[in-house]
Amino acid sequence: MTIAQTTAHTDFSEQAPEGVPVVGHWIDGAVVAPAGGHTAPVFNPATGQVTASVALADDDVIAAALASAAAGQRVWGGYSIAKRQAVLFAFRELLSARRGELAAIISAEHGKVLSDAAGEIARGLEVVELACGFPALVQGGYSENASTGIDVYTLKQPLGVTAIISPFNFPAMVPLWFFPVAIAAGNSVILKPSEKDPSAALWMARLWQEAGLPDGVFTVLQGDKQAVDGLLESPVVQSVSFVGSTPIAQNIYEAAAKTSKRVQALGGAKNHMMVLPDADLDLVADQAVNAGYGAAGERCMAVSVVIAVGGVADTLQAKIADRIGRLRVGNGRDVAEPDLGPLISAAHRDKVASYVDIAEADGADIVVDGRGFTVDGHEDGFFFGPTLIDNIPTTSRAYTEEIFGPVLSIVRVDTFDEGVDLINSGVFGNGTAIFTNDGGAARRFQSEIQVGMIGINVPIPVPVAYHSFGGWKNSLFGDAKAYGRHGFDFFTREKAITTRWIDPATRDDNTHGGINL
Ligand code: NAD
Numbered sequence: 001m002t003i004a005q006t007t008a009h010t011d012f013s014e015q016a017p018e019g020v021p022v023v024g025h026w027i028d029g030a031v032v033a034p035a036g037g038h039t040a041p042v043f044n045p046a047t048g049q050v051t052a053s054v055a056l057a058d059d060d061v062i063a064a065a066l067a068s069a070a071a072g073q074r075v076w077g078g079y080s081i082a083k084r085q086a087v088l089f090a091f092r093e094l095l096s097a098r099r100g101e102l103a104a105i106i107s108a109e110h111g112k113v114l115s116d117a118a119g120e121i122a123r124g125l126e127v128v129e130l131a132c133g134f135p136a137l138v139q140g141g142y143s144e145n146a147s148t149g150i151d152v153y154t155l156k157q158p159l160g161v162t163a164i165i166s167p168f169n170f171p172a173m174v175p176l177w178f179f180p181v182a183i184a185a186g187n188s189v190i191l192k193p194s195e196k197d198p199s200a201a202l203w204m205a206r207l208w209q210e211a212g213l214p215d216g217v218f219t220v221l222q223g224d225k226q227a228v229d230g231l232l233e234s235p236v237v238q239s240v241s242f243v244g245s246t247p248i249a250q251n252i253y254e255a256a257a258k259t260s261k262r263v264q265a266l267g268g269a270k271n272h273m274m275v276l277p278d279a280d281l282d283l284v285a286d287q288a289v290n291a292g293y294g295a296a297g298e299r300c301m302a303v304s305v306v307i308a309v310g311g312v313a314d315t316l317q318a319k320i321a322d323r324i325g326r327l328r329v330g331n332g333r334d335v336a337e338p339d340l341g342p343l344i345s346a347a348h349r350d351k352v353a354s355y356v357d358i359a360e361a362d363g364a365d366i367v368v369d370g371r372g373f374t375v376d377g378h379e380d381g382f383f384f385g386p387t388l389i390d391n392i393p394t395t396s397r398a399y400t401e402e403i404f405g406p407v408l409s410i411v412r413v414d415t416f417d418e419g420v421d422l423i424n425s426g427v428f429g430n431g432t433a434i435f436t437n438d439g440g441a442a443r444r445f446q447s448e449i450q451v452g453m454i455g456i457n458v459p460i461p462v463p464v465a466y467h468s469f470g471g472w473k474n475s476l477f478g479d480a481k482a483y484g485r486h487g488f489d490f491f492t493r494e495k496a497i498t499t500r501w502i503d504p505a506t507r508d509d510n511t512h513g514g515i516n517l
Helices: 059-077 081-097 099-110 114-132 173-184 199-211 225-233 246-258 281-297 313-325 346-361 416-425 439-448 484-490
Strands: 025-027 030-032 039-044 049-055 142-147 150-158 161-165 188-192 218-220 237-243 262-266 271-275 303-309 365-368 387-390 407-413 431-435 453-456 492-500
Touching: 025 059, 025 199, 039 099, 049 099, 059 161, 059 188, 059 218, 059 225, 081 099, 081 114, 081 173, 081 199, 099 114, 099 199, 114 173, 161 173, 161 225, 173 188, 173 199, 173 237, 173 484, 188 225, 199 218, 225 237, 225 246, 237 246, 246 262, 271 281, 271 416, 281 303, 281 313, 281 407, 281 431, 303 313, 303 416, 313 365, 313 387, 313 407, 346 365, 346 387, 346 407, 407 416, 416 439, 431 439, 439 453, 484 492
Parallel strands: 161 188, 161 237, 188 218, 237 262, 271 303, 271 431, 303 407, 387 407, 431 453
Antiparallel strands: 025 030, 025 218, 039 049, 142 150, 150 492, 365 387
């Protein structure tokens, strides 16, 4: 096959130019976009305009990506630890120095405000920094004289070609949870980003090249289900790291297991924040608003339900509603930065609105209604106003399902135990938080709650890079979390070696094998 090489899509302006640019794949150290191939539109969610089109990989492109990644890994796997480390440090320096460029790209295609985009890069950088110290994390162990004259040791070797399939909501951070660790451990990576905001991946690919990573070690395969299926079905791919919605995560987990691949598939969430009567309600209201409406609620760790225990609900409702009145919604790239931007697409905005309709039909109180919200000068943007719902029935689909928008619901309960039972009854188990000044209550909460990541007076408890990120239940299929020690274990295969060497002094000929002992 022939794949045309093109220049990178670097015009991230808000006006769709004549004949919008194509965001291509990154294969063998170059942008490629076969002429006449399938594409999908990429929008600026703040304006509703199409700013680019993204190439969707067909079987030929997938085959080229796989061949390049396999060849790249053979080269990279032979690099010494010191040489690999030098490339990682160079990548870290470049990413840190040029993070503003990446933040602008993210904001243009995702819609989040620039400070949020900068925040996701900062969290991703933490993982690059962890990966720079990889030699200590991929060390094997050694046991001398496990039996008489026998030593046992372990090696941690790369898997080979690894695949990452990422969601739209963190186009830089989620891939950065995985690829620094995978690459540090000696693997090559094929990243299949979300087709909704594909340019951040391409930008990071160029950065790797500048950092000195050999071609083929980092590949970007743009596309949809066809690209994902191509990766899942290929015997070349040794592992799959997926992040996205729960139904797709479960499908990926099952499909990867069928072809005997290692798999970690992180799914959706419905995160509760439980508020005890002794909590500081001004602090709680500030944190609920940040965690519920930041990034327009399109965070897997966003708080979507406040459980008000023992009579705090009325005060809390009033405090949250008051703060919502002061939130500014607008184009994330405006210099006078708003607090939140638009949703990712018109279809997603309509889906979020449909959940508010469901809550209303089920008898909930819509305290602040974001349906039909528009921003002056951006009437075609995909905006949805911050919404507050109270007295939501816990049988309502608007309570049980993930909404993934700026919608915060309040559930009223009488006791601590009722709150814990409610959280534990859900199908998701990504994150949760408790707000209290009672250490004993917080301790019971951390022990009894069936959720993977817990905040105590911290609303979005995303672990730092040297711990690991992952939920329970339908929020993570597989047993390996992202980054930290879990990450290094996931991206390496261990070999145990048992050795016996005969002591030359015991040889019959008494020559000591020519060694003067
Ligand atoms: P999504 O499931 O629609 O898409 C995720 C990825 O899967 C994308 O790359 C997409 O192209 C691909 N994909 C979509 N449909 C597919 C199919 N039928 N077969 C194969 N691949 C397919 O998710 P999204 O809308 O991009 O992201 C939002 C979701 O991701 C939310 O549910 C959110 O909670 C979740 N998320 C979870 C975490 C976490 O850590 N648990 C982190 C971020 C996002």
